[in-house]
Amino acid sequence: MPRADFEIWIQGYIKAWTSNDPADIAALFTEDAVYYRLAFTEPWIGREAILKGWNEHKDQPGEWEFEYDWLAIEGETGVLRGLSTYGQSVYSNIWLIKLDEKGRCYEFREWWVKKG
Secondary structure (H helix, E strand, O other), rough: HHHHHHHHHHHHHHHHHHOOHHHHHHHHHHEEEEEEEEOOOOOOEHHHHHHHHHHHHOOOOOOOOEEEEEEEOOOOOEEEEEEEOOEEEEEEEEEEEOOOOOEEEEEEEEEEEEOO
16 A cells, blocks of 8 residues: 555544544544554444544644654555654553555554553
């Protein structure tokens, strides 16, 4: 899968993160997607569960900043390193994203560590 497909997806994710609009969020994921928000916890399974979980844990527009760079893209899998900033709190992130042939995510995993 071309890097451009992953870039389109991450830009859609940032849009959804900013808007918290259910349509923006739903457009990112397959119907049966699996979203691992935290290590060692049960994932959100299915688009409806992802929408519900996102709504329960949403960030408000303007309260965060996000920078990223792609570490690897191989086939249907992309891995990025992100830096999320919420005021004085800074988090280092690794995201693993698996896309289907239509550019929708069917598996998302994130790991993060808070600075300090």
